[in-house]
Amino acid sequence: MGAPSVKRTSRDIRTANRYEVLRQIIAESPTSRQELAAATGLSLATVATLVGELLDLGMIVEVGFEDSAGGRPRGLVAVDAAGGVLIGVDLAETYVRVELFDLALNVLARAGEETSPGENRPERVVDRVASAVGSVVERAGIDAARVLGAGVSVPGQVDRATGVSEYAPNWDWHDVPLLDLLAERIPHPLYLDNPLRACAVAELWFGAARGRGDAVVVNLGTGVGAGLVLGGGVHRGVSNSAGEWGHTTLVLDGRPCHCGHHGCVETYTGAPGIMLNLREVSPHSPLLRPDDQTATVDALARGVASGDPVAVEVLEDTARYLGAGIAGLINLFNPEVVVLSSWVAAAFGEPLLDAVREAVTRHALRRPLAATRIVLSPIPTDPVCLGAATFALEGALQAARRGTGTRADTPTRARGSRAGTP
Ligand SMILES: [Zn+2]
Numbered sequence: 429m430g431a432p433s434v435k436r437t438s439r440d441i442r443t444a445n446r447y448e449v450l451r452q453i454i455a456e457s458p459t460s461r462q463e464l465a466a467a468t469g470l471s472l473a474t475v476a477t478l479v480g481e482l483l484d485l486g487m488i489v490e491v492g493f494e495d496s497a498g499g500r501p502r503g504l505v506a507v508d509a510a511g512g513v514l515i516g517v518d519l520a521e522t523y524v525r526v527e528l529f530d531l532a533l534n535v536l537a538r539a540g541e542e543t544s545p546g547e548n549r550p551e552r553v554v555d556r557v558a559s560a561v562g563s564v565v566e567r568a569g570i571d572a573a574r575v576l577g578a579g580v581s582v583p584g585q586v587d588r589a590t591g592v593s594e595y596a597p598n599w600d601w602h603d604v605p606l607l608d609l610l611a612e613r614i615p616h617p618l619y620l621d622n623p624l625r626a627c628a629v630a631e632l633w634f635g636a637a638r639g640r641g642d643a644v645v646v647n648l649g650t651g652v653g654a655g656l657v658l659g660g661g662v663h664r665g666v667s668n669s670a671g672e673w674g675h676t677t678l679v680l681d682g683r684p685c686h687c688g689h690h691g692c693v694e695t696y697t698g699a700p701g702i703m704l705n706l707r708e709v710s711p712h713s714p715l716l717r718p719d720d721q722t723a724t725v726d727a728l729a730r731g732v733a734s735g736d737p738v739a740v741e742v743l744e745d746t747a748r749y750l751g752a753g754i755a756g757l758i759n760l761f762n763p764e765v766v767v768l769s770s771w772v773a774a775a776f777g778e779p780l781l782d783a784v785r786e787a788v789t790r791h792a793l794r795r796p797l798a799a800t801r802i803v804l805s806p807i808p809t810d811p812v813c814l815g816a817a818t819f820a821l822e823g824a825l826q827a828a829r830r831g832t833g834t835r836a837d838t839p840t841r842a843r844g845s846r847a848g849t850p
Pocket residue numbers: 674675676685686687688689692694
């Protein structure tokens with residue numbers, strides 16, 4: 429894999445502007461070119477060109493005119509919800525979830541199932557994903573040719589260009605050619621990335637990071653990590669592994685971690701780590717459901733809501749670890765917003781948010797802390813599915829761009845084929 433260029437090329441800027449205009453149209457349909465220019469800070473001429481491209485792609489449509497005070501009526505554009513569909517796949521340690529979206533990113537169909545962390549052979553995983561993808565397309569009654577692409581999020585480190593899951597510590601996967609395996613079964617362009625990037629992109633397009641230059645999306649699930657939005661875009665690092673905050677050392681010589689080291693953030697704040705926190709507080713607690721992370725976290729969340737002292741203590745312990753770790757992120761990145769995302773954050777909700785805010789205050793520097801808001805993800809559906817579908821949307825935009833004669837050297841590689849790709 430060639431080293432990515434450090435310099436932002438004019439093509440990158442154009443792609444970013446195109447995303448920005450489409451984001452704005454998705455957020456505020458219908459809208460006029462003038463409103464888009466005002467909202468994005470781009471010139472009216474640039475907006476007009478980008479809107480023209482999106483119209484040509486069939487992603488948006490003209491929907492009439494609005495009167496402007498004293499001036500010419502302004503043409504309105506809106507997302508063409510029927511212009512195609514996108515699929516988002518959230519492949520997690522404890523479940524597979526697949527959602528099918530229209531171009532306004534409304535969910536049209538879902539499929540999925542709980543899995544146990546032991547059922548992790550790549551062939552089994554690919555079977556599950558392929559059948560869930562087939563099932564959402566069928567349920568939505570969609571012609572397969574209308575699927576613009578499927579984004580797949582898989583935990584751990586992935587090579588987006590080759591579609592290889594390089595390392596998934598919780599599954600002990602090493603160099604699994606996941607996209608090739610999926611492409612044998614799924615007839616749509618496929619885009620691979622991990623949940624950190626998916627959550628970050630979902631918050632950037634549709635959630636708490638919208639319109640923010642710098643944001644940290646803390647992903648709390650079985651694994652833990654930080655999706656980084658820096659300078660208005662998702663930060664990937666030189667080999668797409670930025671944000672592996674879950675494997676930074678929180679406790680010297682602490683708990684052993686799947687990654688081979690000790691005392692990682694994840695071993696105290698991921699779902700299995702929270703189970704260990706519970707064991708330390710109350711080794712025989714009825715809240716503990718051995719081998720079932722989801723049930724234990726749900727039982728703890730219910731316990732916190734009903735004032736169970738053991739559950740409250742576990743929440744506070746977990747928040748202390750998170751607070752120290754998140755304070756480091758705030759000191760490092762000086763973000764406008766820190767978003768708590770993924771299923772563990774959703775399960776605990778406000779009580780976790782309150783405890784984390786308090787703990788962060790004890791560790792972060794005052795100045796960056798004062799500039800930061802810590803919030804729960806406002807995205808009501810699975811943010812990883814939404815983010816993965818957004819990768820497919822970005823991929824479709826880039827594929828179309830390649831079709832207009834631009835050199836194709838983007839890191840995202842779409843597999844499979846789609847009839848009608850320009
Ligand atoms: Zn680790």
